[in-house]
Amino acid sequence: MLLDGINHIAWISKDAARLGQFYAEVFDADVGPTRPHGEDGKETMTIIGIGPHTELNIFVIEGNAEPERQTPMWGRGRIDHVGLQASSPEAFATIRQRLIDKSASDGAINDFGTVRSIFFRDPDGLEGEVLIATAST
Incomplete structure (x- = not known):
């Protein structure tokens, strides 16, 4: 195989600190600092390390309501x-x-x-x- 697993999964959250605390407490994940992302000042990114070469890239985007949308299994979109x-x-x-x-x-x-x-x-x-x-x- 030419691949060695997944490098990262990115998603939008309403609260990266709360999410980071959950993954740290449950999975012993390493939560990096939250830093600005993008050029408009309305977006941040926090990296949560969940494995030797796998991360969750968590974005908080001001005004984006996507994190509030929940649907049943197989109705959530492509992932x-x-x-x-x-x-x-x-x-x-x-x-x-x-x-x-x-x-x-x-x-x-x-x-x-x-x-x-x-x-x-x-x-x-x-x-x-x-x-x-x-x-x-």
């Missing part, structure tokens, strides 16, 4: 949700408990044969999924 790979079965269990503690997930584990997963909603309402290979468990 429906984000799937995050747990680094180990122990990490999967830790993440699952942290999501439950934050009321971001009911804790239900889905068995898809080769992988197990848990769905969650972050503070912006974005649906995410954490996965671990069944062979790892």
